Structures are given as C-alpha cells and as structure tokens.
Amino acid sequence: MNDPKTPGWNGGQNAFGDFAPGLVHYTDKVLFDEVWERQGLSKRDRSLITISALTALGKIDQLQFHLAFARRNGVTDEELKEALLQLAFYSGWPNGMGATTVLKNIIDSEQGSDMHATDFDQIFPLGEKNDAYAQYFFGQSYLAPLASGSVPVSNVSFEPGCRNNWHIHRGGGGGGDQILLCTAGSGWYQAEGEDPVSMEPGTVVRVPAGTKHWHGAKADSWFSHIAFITPGEGVSNEWLEPVTDEEYGKLPKYGEKA
Structure with a gap:
C-alpha cells in the first residue's frame, strides 16, 4: 500500500x-x-x-x-x-x-x-480531468500541461466550489515557491492563519516555500490559474487535510471580494 x-x-x-x-x-x-x-x-x-x-x-x-x-x-x-x-x-x-x-x-x-466545462471562456486549454490528483480535491478540476522541463507550467481549472486540500510546497536554495496567476474566472487563495485573497484575472500570488495553503474556485464561478514551482533543492509537495465545508462556507459568496 x-x-x-x-x-x-x-x-x-x-x-x-x-x-x-x-x-x-x-x-x-x-x-x-x-x-x-x-x-x-x-x-x-x-x-x-x-x-x-x-x-x-x-x-x-x-x-x-x-x-x-x-x-x-x-x-x-x-x-x-x-x-x-x-x-x-x-x-x-x-x-x-x-x-x-x-x-x-x-x-x-x-x-x-x-456540461458547462467547455463553455468556460479562457485563453489556455481546459485540459483533461485531473484524475491523478482527484483524492486531493473536492469537486472536479482539470489539468492542462503547458510547458515541461526544469520548470513545468500547467493551467489548472476548477468547477464552481472546487478546491484543493491544504498543502505545503517545500524546497531549499530558492526552490519550492509556488506562483499562481489567475487567467479566468474567480477564485480564492488562502494561507493558514491569514485572510483569504480573492483572485480575479490578472491576480498573481507568490506562495513561499513551507506555507500551508489552499486555492480553488468561488462557489458561483469557474476559476483557472497558471501554476508553477520555482526549482531548487529538495522540492516536494505535502498534501494535508481537506478544506472543510465549514471553512469554505465562511467565505464571501457570489463572487464578492474578500
């Protein structure tokens, strides 16, 4: 196992x-x-x-x-x-x-x-269902790899209400930072102990290595972001517990900004 x-x-x-x-x-x-x-x-x-x-x-x-x-x-x-x-x-x-x-x-x-996934207007491909990481998501997400190599870049799309689990990116020597660039829709980013950040097209978030956080769509909106991790020493990802309905339910609804 x-x-x-x-x-x-x-x-x-x-x-x-x-x-x-x-x-x-x-x-x-x-x-x-x-x-x-x-x-x-x-x-x-x-x-x-x-x-x-x-x-x-x-x-x-x-x-x-x-x-x-x-x-x-x-x-x-x-x-x-x-x-x-x-x-x-x-x-x-x-x-x-x-x-x-x-x-x-x-x-x-x-x-x-x-039924509405293909109607979501965005500049990058929607990709395939993100089945490989489904156990770490609540709801349906989609993954479209955009570039490979030493810094893989992907477009991640979330259906309304979909979010990933709390997780931590680790790394040293400048590695392990995650960069999120919202390209379409509306979503949330939240670091542990901090207020949620409303992500709209053009919003950029840097997640320092070692930060416990999650990100996902708002309850009433699809959401897409580009994501990549800065290269460095010992880069890894640690998946933690899901974002509960209680936590998610406390967020502003209907696309309101935090």
Missing part, C-alpha cells in the same frame, strides 16, 4: 472549536490522524468499510462526506454502486436506497458541471 500520509486533520476543530475539546481531539488526532493513517489497510478499503457501516446504520447524513472521500481514496463509481447494491440486501432496502440516492446526487452534480 502506498497511500500518501495526510496528517493534520482539523475537521473536528473547525466544526466544534472549543465547545467539545475531547470530541475534537479524538476525531482529529486519533480517528483521522492515526486510525486512517495505519498501514494495515489501505484508505480505499477503510472507505469501503466505513461506507458499509454507515449504510447499515442508516447514517445517511454522514455518507455525503464519506462517499466523496471514498472516491478521492480510489474507489470507483461502479464499485460504489455494486457495494451499495450488496448492502441493500444485507442492511435493509431503505438504507441501500438512501445511500445510493446520496451517491447519485454527487455524480449528477459533477455531470451537471461537465
């Missing part, structure tokens, strides 16, 4: 803050930072087990997150459909139907976005 390590989960903290410190600790530091990171099972298998348990218990509200999380962990849509069919027989037909409805809504939402 070669699952990437993604410690630093803070979903419980974002949801409850100081209200329930014990629950926050065991959710973030034990369940996600330890149990989900154990090597005895892949994250893919852990997702299937979790979905089976939640479906059997009728916990439809939690399946919205865990079905999407399973897809990011490598479970295909066809595998999820088959798993839910099997569960319908063993955990009760209403439970299976409810879980399948959640999955259908997730897929339908993405397909509805795909």
Whole structure:
C-alpha cells in the first residue's frame, strides 16, 4: 500500500472549536490522524468499510462526506454502486436506497458541471480531468500541461466550489515557491492563519516555500490559474487535510471580494 500520509486533520476543530475539546481531539488526532493513517489497510478499503457501516446504520447524513472521500481514496463509481447494491440486501432496502440516492446526487452534480466545462471562456486549454490528483480535491478540476522541463507550467481549472486540500510546497536554495496567476474566472487563495485573497484575472500570488495553503474556485464561478514551482533543492509537495465545508462556507459568496 502506498497511500500518501495526510496528517493534520482539523475537521473536528473547525466544526466544534472549543465547545467539545475531547470530541475534537479524538476525531482529529486519533480517528483521522492515526486510525486512517495505519498501514494495515489501505484508505480505499477503510472507505469501503466505513461506507458499509454507515449504510447499515442508516447514517445517511454522514455518507455525503464519506462517499466523496471514498472516491478521492480510489474507489470507483461502479464499485460504489455494486457495494451499495450488496448492502441493500444485507442492511435493509431503505438504507441501500438512501445511500445510493446520496451517491447519485454527487455524480449528477459533477455531470451537471461537465456540461458547462467547455463553455468556460479562457485563453489556455481546459485540459483533461485531473484524475491523478482527484483524492486531493473536492469537486472536479482539470489539468492542462503547458510547458515541461526544469520548470513545468500547467493551467489548472476548477468547477464552481472546487478546491484543493491544504498543502505545503517545500524546497531549499530558492526552490519550492509556488506562483499562481489567475487567467479566468474567480477564485480564492488562502494561507493558514491569514485572510483569504480573492483572485480575479490578472491576480498573481507568490506562495513561499513551507506555507500551508489552499486555492480553488468561488462557489458561483469557474476559476483557472497558471501554476508553477520555482526549482531548487529538495522540492516536494505535502498534501494535508481537506478544506472543510465549514471553512469554505465562511467565505464571501457570489463572487464578492474578500
């Protein structure tokens, strides 16, 4: 198993803050930072087990997150459909139907976005679905490589509401800085502990190496940016926890600037 390590989960903290410190600790530091990171099972298998348990218990509200999380962990849509069919027989037909409805809504939402992807007006190619990095994104993104060599340059496009996980670019000797240049649409960049930055065409952001950050589209707008990393010593990327719905929901909506 070669699952990437993604410690630093803070979903419980974002949801409850100081209200329930014990629950926050065991959710973030034990369940996600330890149990989900154990090597005895892949994250893919852990997702299937979790979905089976939640479906059997009728916990439809939690399946919205865990079905999407399973897809990011490598479970295909066809595998999820088959798993839910099997569960319908063993955990009760209403439970299976409810879980399948959640999955259908997730897929339908993405397909509805795909219908408008080619209508997004931008100067660079949209590219292909960014499946290789899907586990690190919420929603659909697209990747169009523009230049290779020592400084690869890509155009990254996000459907409305799509964003990548918190992550850190590392490097030394001047390397590891990320440069983001917004070319179309409207999106967000945010560094940990700082206010979000509204990105419009022409906005340029330099992300210093070692900065924990995320970027993605606004809730009502497609978004594209050019991205590249400055070359140097030991350049690498560390993917961390997703940007939670609570964090994203605090941002201004309808294209308002921060």
